[in-house]
Amino acid sequence: MSAPRTARARARAELTVAIKDEARRQLTETGAHGLSLRAVARELGMVSSALYRYFPSRDELLTALIIDAYNALGAAAERAVAREIDACEQWRRGCHAVRDWARAHPHEYSLIYGSPIPGYRAPQDTIAPAGRAPAALVGALRTGWATGGLRPPPSTAHISDELREQAAVLVRLFAPEVPVPIVLRALIALTQLFGTISFELNGQFVGTVDPADEFFGHAVEEMMFFVGLR
Template sequence: MNDPAADAETILRTPRERARAQTIADIVRLGRGHLATHGAAALSLRAVARDLGVVSSAVYRYVANRDELLTLLLVDAYSELGDAVDAAVNALPERDFDGRFKALGRAVRTWALREPARYGLLFGSPVPGYQAPSVQTTPPGTRVIYRLIGILDGAYRAGALTVTTARTAVIPSALSADLEAIRSELGLAMPEELQANGALVWTSLFGAVSFEVFGQYGADTFRARDELFEHHLTVLAGMAGLVPDRNPRDALKSAATPV
């Protein structure tokens, strides 16, 4: 089915604008390949220009330098990961909070294993000499964590996640101030104990994915990697305070505000 908004945007673009957008898309595509082959630190606009079949000075009209190429690749990867997570989460009933959390985790892992170099650019070692511009990278870079927060806060609002269902620890006063600022900024309902648990769930999820992507388990330690990750998801869901949905049909009928 055609998207009228996208069609209108295409019509409004001049041939020059369309050509420019296509060239930048080609540069990003080739940059992905160089990232996978040579790593982020070795990215070279000259090499990309060579593969594009143009002189390097022509590429500089579209991408000013290596740092700008890295930024384009970051935004591209964050956006693709966010799209994958949204598709997986949206495929489940709105009130299946446990299922949506696990779908989010599986989507992150699947994308990371398919795109290890791009995952490494996002969550691996910083590229020497490069500082990501927050204005461009923060919105796409926070999509997954905001989706995770939305699932947990939605579960709390629905009574499906409470302090009594999650293991909690005393929150230090300095941390309490940080959590209050986050709760105010994002309009969250869940209390600070569950926010702090959510932060641990977030870092643990990506830690588990990173261990697998970067080969930290070793070659022979765990052969049943899928089963190990599913175990991690179950434990993390319990840590957050989520419980498996016992009646998906009722959840579908009573679905209210989307997470």
């Protein structure tokens, strides 16, 4: 993303982010369902067809918002983890940062972790940003392993060969030298984390542990112990 040379290129870049900003603004008001291209164009003082010079379809605009949302969430998680604190505290703050971001941007969160609305998206552009937040958490695991802040891993006896191979790929990519059973438990903790946040945001906790602050904190601590952080 180098500096745009010509005036036209600069205008294009600025309008592209202006469109996304306005779309994001409407997203927070009406949700993905009510996001209207025409309304976005109207608010920007242009006509709807002009918008197609920047995004080939509504779904492409949504995909751009999805990528931005992944990156924003990932950045929030990385910011929370990148401190001079022990692995436990890194994991804890990372989890809470994810929840805080989700509560601050519920519609963007459900854009990325809710129902896949736009047809079925082309994953290639989204998978790298999608990995940032989980990778940040796993980073805490790596520092835990490097500093001796992890309990010894559970047995690998009950892990099937296929799962062991899948996990080995993950280990190679994100957490070299961390044992497979621990990475698998971290993956379980991650699904628990996002499951809880989704439940909270979708109102699935109403009538039970709502508000969910206490439960969330408790779950983080329990799962932290589960993965071996102490």
